[in-house]
Amino acid sequence: IGGPESGAPEAIRLAVRHLACQPRESHLYVLDPDSSFAGLASHCRVGARAGLHELRRAVRILERLAREQSLRLGRPAVGDDIPLVLVIAGWGSWASAFRAGPLAWAEDVVHDLVRDGGRAGITVIISGQRELVTSRFFAAVPNRVYFPTGSSDDSRIAWPKLPPTAPVVGRGVAVGAVTAGSTAVCQFYTAAHSEAEDTGPVQVQALSLSRRPFRVEPLPAVVPVAQILDRAAVQISAGLTARVARGHRLLGIGVGGDELEPVSVPVTAAGVMAVLGGPASGKSSFLRLLPWLNPESGPWLRPEQATDPTAYWSGVLRQTVAGGLDRNSMALVDDADLLPAEANRDLADLNALGLTVVMTAGYSPTLAQRVPLALQARSLGSGVLIAPRTFLDGDLFGVRFEAEPNPPPGRSVLIQNGRALAVQLGWVPPDG
Incomplete structure (x- = not known):
C-alpha cells in the first residue's frame, strides 16, 4: 500500500x-x-x-x-x-x-x-x-x-x-x-x-513445468479456416471432441474460450439456426464459411449470386416434394428478412419436410413476426450474433450479454444453452 x-x-x-x-x-x-x-x-x-x-x-x-x-x-x-x-x-x-x-x-x-x-x-x-x-x-x-x-x-x-x-x-x-x-x-x-x-x-x-498453466488468451483479430481445421484435427486424434447427441450435427464456426479452442454449434435435424448481424457485418461470409469448415455436413443448398432466391427455393421445394433431394441437405439462406413472403413460406415448408436451415437476418425486434423460421430458431436455443451493438440484439434468444465496443470483423457472440460466448469466426480468403 x-x-x-x-x-x-x-x-x-x-x-x-x-x-x-x-x-x-x-x-x-x-x-x-x-x-x-x-x-x-x-x-x-x-x-x-x-x-x-x-x-x-x-x-x-x-x-x-x-x-x-x-x-x-x-x-x-x-x-x-x-x-x-x-x-x-x-x-x-x-x-x-x-x-x-x-x-x-x-x-x-x-x-x-x-x-x-x-x-x-x-x-x-x-x-x-x-x-x-x-x-x-x-x-x-x-x-x-x-x-x-x-x-x-x-x-x-x-x-x-x-x-x-x-x-x-x-x-x-x-x-x-x-x-x-x-x-x-x-x-x-x-x-x-x-x-x-x-x-x-x-x-x-x-525452469521446468510439472503442468502447463491454464491459459486465458485474447481472441485473435483474424483466424484462418486452415488454422481451425488443423486444431480440430489435433483434438480428434487426441479423442478430445465432444459427444454429439443423436440427431444432431456440429457445425464448426471459429475459435473461442479461454484456450482458443475450435467452437461448434449443435444443430438438430430439421432445425433452424439464426445468424443475426447488421449491414456489412459478415453474414454472407458466415454462410460461405460453413461448407469450408464442415464439408461432411452437406449437401449444401444455396443460390448462386446471380440467381433469384425466390425462384431457387421454390425449385428446391418442388424437388423435395418429388423425393429427389437428400433430406440431410442443409439450406443456407442469406438475408431471410429481406426475402419476399413467398420465399419465406417455401423455406418454412422445406424445414417442415425435414431440411435443416441456417438463415441470416438483420437485428430487428419484429423479426419473429416477419420471418416464420425465426420462431423455430428461437426454440432451438442456439444462434450467432455477428458484431452485436447492444445487449438488446440478443432478444430473439432471450439472452443478455456485454457487447464489445469496436469489435474487429468476424467478432461474434454464440448463444447456446442460455449462455453467451465470445467467438472469432473463421476467415475464408475471397478466392477460396
Missing part, C-alpha cells in the same frame, strides 16, 4: 519476479495497468497478463480463477495442486475501470478470491493506495505492508497507527500474519538491487 514514489510498485514487481523464478512451481495471472509486467507475458509460468485496454479479458481471468477456486474447494484437497497467484497492480485503476461500465461485479469476484483463495491454494498479491484500503475486501487481507514515503495525511486517513519511519524509498511497515500479528518496520530492496537480480532469458528457459 503506497504511492508511486514510495517504493510499493518496485516491491510488487520484485515479489512477482521472485515468485516466477523460484524452485517451487507456481502459476501467475497478472492484471497489469501500466505494462510494468510486460516482460513476464511470455514467461512459462504466467498463464495470462492483461492490461487496462483488455478489461473484459481481465474479468475473464478473474472468472477463470474463481472457477478453479470453486473446483478445488468442492473436492478433497489434492497434493499435486499447483499454487496459483493472482497479481493485481494498481487496484485504484482497475476499480475505476470496473465501475465505469457493466463490469462492476468483478469486484465481488476479487472479494471471493481474497477471502477464500487461501483454502484453495490461490494467493492474491495486490497493490494500491486509498482505493485499496477502503475496498470492501481489505479486511480479509491477512498480510499488509504500508509504504508511507511520499504519502500525505489525506492518503493515510484510513491507515492504522504506524511507527515513525525514515522517508526512504522502499521503507515499509508490515502488519498481520507475516509478522506474527505484530508491527515491523522493514526495508525492501531498491530498484537498482532488484535489477541486478533480474531474471534473464537463460534462467527463464531453465
